Amino acid sequence: MLRFMPVGDSMTIGSAGEHTWRYRMWRHLRETYGGPFALVGPRETLYDKATDAPTSYEYADPAFPRAHLAGWGEGWLHMAPLIGEAVRSCRADVLLVSLGLIDLGFYTNAEQTAGNVREFVAEARAANPRVRMVVLPVVPNVRAESDAPFAAEVARFNELLAKAVADLDEPRSPLLLASPPPSYDIHLDTYDGTHPNASGEHRIAEAFAEAMYQAWDLGEPYAA
Template identity: 30%
Template sequence: MIVGDSISQGLEGDYTWRYRLSQNFNKHDVLVRFVGPWAGTSVLPASQPSDYPARTAEPVYTGRYRPGIDFRDNRHYARWGRQLHEAKDNIKDAVAAYGPDYLMVELGFNDLAWGVSCPERLVADIEVFVRRARDANPDIRLLIANVVHRTPLSADPNLADIIDSYNRMLPCRLGALSTARSRIALVDLARDYDPHSDAYDGLHPNNIGEFKIARAFADVFSSAFGRGRIDFLDPVPHMTDPLPIAAPAGITVTPRGSHIAISWPHVFGASGYWLYWRDATSGKGFRRSPLPILADSLELRVQHGHAYELMVSAARGLQESPTTEITSVVLDDHDAAVASAVP
């Protein structure tokens, strides 16, 4: 059972490293069954709650994979935004329910990046995670990955040092936890994973990163549990294989008091959207939303009687689609939004 976060669940349109690993087992004619409660990738929701970001939309586990692939053995226990601090509290029930013989664990980035845990606390959570998994299956074998880096963030300049600190602590602690009955093997993802070339957004794996993560797990599985006969067969590609992202088909505007609700048809594979808007009445130029919009809609505060011009593009990490045609909107005194395309 693969236990992980967004790196393991994947986004709509990904192959995922889980697929690459499954393909490797198939090429070795090794019968492996992936287990877990979920089977899909993550998808952006239609909307976020009114108190977002304090509360986010319910996670989605039904997203599709890259068109054209056959990934039937796709069960997993990975979720976008997941933390080890949370996973340690439900791993016992999951192991009991789905009966895995092995756990492949890729967790910890969100704990460190979001300030949920310091390195010492995260290592302590690993101990609890292992103990509770063994409560359900004393013979469980585990492959536990360290934490990959992401490209630098100006808002969190110390993150790389924090990750390095945790990764230095992990091998010794896993060695102490490993037993003859329930062995633990370290998967050194951080050694080979380069967020500059292996990720489509500075963190989440592109096709190169998927191969590298799958290879790391496969080779450790082979050496620790497979008697050296299940090494990763496929060469890691040198070229990226980005999913083409289309522009949203159009914009719909609905008045909501002093706000307008702006929505657009979902774009397959989008990791977010950029809104470009300007107050045409005041003569100001277009502004772009400070961050990608993580839903197929948003609300924008406007002034009555002012004309606004809006356009939206879809994003997938650093990739951005063309924008929609410009739509002009005026909120009249009766709270009716009059929208029209700008020629």
Template identity: 25%
Template sequence: MRKTSGALAAFLALAAVVMYLTTTPAGAAAIRIMPLGDSITGSPGCWRALLWNKLQSTGYTDIDFVGTLPPQGCGVAHDGDNEGHGGYLATNVANQNLLPGWLSATRPDVVMMHFGTNDVWSNIPPATILGAFTTLVNQMRASNPAMKILVAKIIPMNPSSCADCGQRAVTFNNAIPAWAASTSTAQSPVTVVDQWTGFSTATDTYDGVHPNAAGDQKMSDKWYPALVNALSGVTPTPTVTPTVTPTVTPTTGAGCTATYRNAGQWQGGFQGEVTVKNTGTTPISAWTVRWTFANGQQVTQIWGGTLSASGANVTVRNESWNGSLAPGASTTFGFLGSYSGTNTAPSPTCS
């Protein structure tokens, strides 16, 4: 806002107070919003682009969509940072303790979570999925005690390879409201956003699971009022300027290992995870993992690392936020891959 004087300054100050519920005062920290989920959120999750632009056009300009994953297309200008990990199960994210690292890297004030589709597809009981949700909520509150949490009833499912998924989704969705009511607190409310009602797998998806353009619009329209309501009660977390730490170049006692795990496999595709651990006695400031696929596999999506590949040879380097590891510390990156026929596990090395 430009500096003014006298009556004009007083008028503008009054106007800023009146507009507070729809815009954050200039100079305040932006409210950070994490879209969290699986491929419906992140691959490419074009409902996020629609929602971002609707927020901008209605005066909610001091917001920041956050996540460790970058934009994934859509052809629409928007803030595309997100935490929508294709192929992920909410139960795996909870069991493998993945969320705390994402939270510490992005420090959200609000989380929008559409999660559980892959768990339902895997026939995991609703109580188990909601137990994982509770773990995730507790981790969110450990990151920010005043976290505002929006949890979706997932959109309907009718994949050709899972005849029972439609009813499983209904059963899971029906269990969410009671769980949310028991988990919500005054300081950190859990709000249920009904993405299921009014959504048709026949007209709003392209494969019975993932939204098409019509489905993206419906999802954006459902998120918008709930998110606006959450924004009105959020005090942004102050932006902290990170301390500049000199690059550490170990000369002795340095070392790291990379351990591969197949986290899931289906016809023609699989999900891999690699844990990088500092096995030395001095800190490391960066790491590089390499392996060679034996059967022509290809990485199609990666998170938690920067990929370069040449034929069967794969190289993954750390992101800016997970390169520094103290002795004994570890970090994990994951990827989705494709294969044909045989899927021999790679043997990664770390340097």
């Protein structure tokens, strides 16, 4: 069985009432992947905006494997110390990682964030030397439209992320940089300039799915 672990921030955990891109990915894999698979991770909940806590189970469709390692307001900085134990305990084979926006917005600059990417990869591989990882670049959010230094920091980090992926990729533990979600428009694919709505969820899932299909011949092209 191939075990996929979604790793991310608020765009990945999602909030009460949503499907999440994790659900869209599960649907895609169920229809296109030829073998048994699971979504795994140490957490299952959505974020509840009413209580400001990750305590909700109110998925739009709860009938899917909801496990993940994602948190509202968490980034590479927070996940690097957690990923080793999560990979080990959940026996993850493939990490689907969408992180970085929260780091750059509140915690670390591009260089520091890239350093945390490298720590994350090292910790994941220490837990499973054959783990595969697909990493999504940071998609600039609405803040980048009016905050030029922040937009520049996002662009700089994405350059450093591509370099880290190229440097750290190895045959027994492939590290894959996905292309940004195709035609992603923060005014159409999010509900607030940052967090994905239904169409945004499909586009994020598509970015991961297309990367795995093109690089590893895993599954098939994404059909929303």
